[in-house]
Amino acid sequence: MPSEKILEQKKQAVAQLSENLKEACAGVIVNYSGINVADDTKLRKELREAGDTYVVVKNTLLGRALKEAGIDGLDSVLEGTTALAYSKTDYVSAAKILSAYADKSKTFEIKAGFVDGSALDASGVKELAELPSKEVLVAKALGGLNAPITGLVTVLNGTIKGLVVALNAIAEQKGA
Numbered sequence: 001m002p003s004e005k006i007l008e009q010k011k012q013a014v015a016q017l018s019e020n021l022k023e024a025c026a027g028v029i030v031n032y033s034g035i036n037v038a039d040d041t042k043l044r045k046e047l048r049e050a051g052d053t054y055v056v057v058k059n060t061l062l063g064r065a066l067k068e069a070g071i072d073g074l075d076s077v078l079e080g081t082t083a084l085a086y087s088k089t090d091y092v093s094a095a096k097i098l099s100a101y102a103d104k105s106k107t108f109e110i111k112a113g114f115v116d117g118s119a120l121d122a123s124g125v126k127e128l129a130e131l132p133s134k135e136v137l138v139a140k141a142l143g144g145l146n147a148p149i150t151g152l153v154t155v156l157n158g159t160i161k162g163l164v165v166a167l168n169a170i171a172e173q174k175g176a
Contacts, residue, residue: 014061018068020053020086026115027086028094028125029077032056034107043101047085050093054085073119077111091115092131099129 021027035043047054057065059078066074085094095113102108113125120128132140 010061014064014068017055017057017061017065021065021069021071021114023088024086024114025088026091026094026113026128027084028098028113029062029074029111030083030085030098030102031080031107031109031111032083033081034105039101039105043097046097047094050087050097051090052085052087052094052097054083054094056081056083058082069117071114071117071119074112074114082111090134092128092133095125095129096133099126 032040044054059080059082062082062084063075063078066072085098087094098110102110110122110125112122113120113128115128131137
């Protein structure tokens with residue numbers, strides 16, 4: 001039977017992780033077995049630079065934290081070696097980075113994930129990873145909004161140009 005001190009530490013760890021999961025917009029759960037130290041360091045650096053948090057966590061603690069955070073349906077994937085990457089601001093960065101690494105590795109695999117408190121299976125995380133980044137989506141939306149305005153300016157410019165050509169022809173005719 002664990003001591004009161006250890007139980008209290010575990011309760012605090014679950015509470016902290018649960019609070020982080022509530023604040024996260026998206027997360028990915030992976031099986032990190034078979035990753036060497038150099039690759040793990042590189043992967044952690046890449047996730048950190050993207051603004052994601054990556055932690056190795058015990059399955060029982062993660063299960064309780066997910067339950068406290070209100071994220072259901074992920075208990076079945078909490079077996080073996082488990083790590084969690086989550087972000088409070090970017091929905092796709094963790095999924096992109098971890099999916100790219102999982103494609104190169106034979107042992108590293110995506111188990112599941114979540115978006116806004118809803119569980120995703122491994123294929124859902126792969127689909128999330130294939131989405132364009134936020135910047136690309138904003139640029140496409142702005143381009144879509146800009147296109148009608150550009151067309152209107154072109155049409156108006158053509159009308160003015162036609163008027164100028166007609167006036168110029170009349171002026172030349174009267175001058176002759």
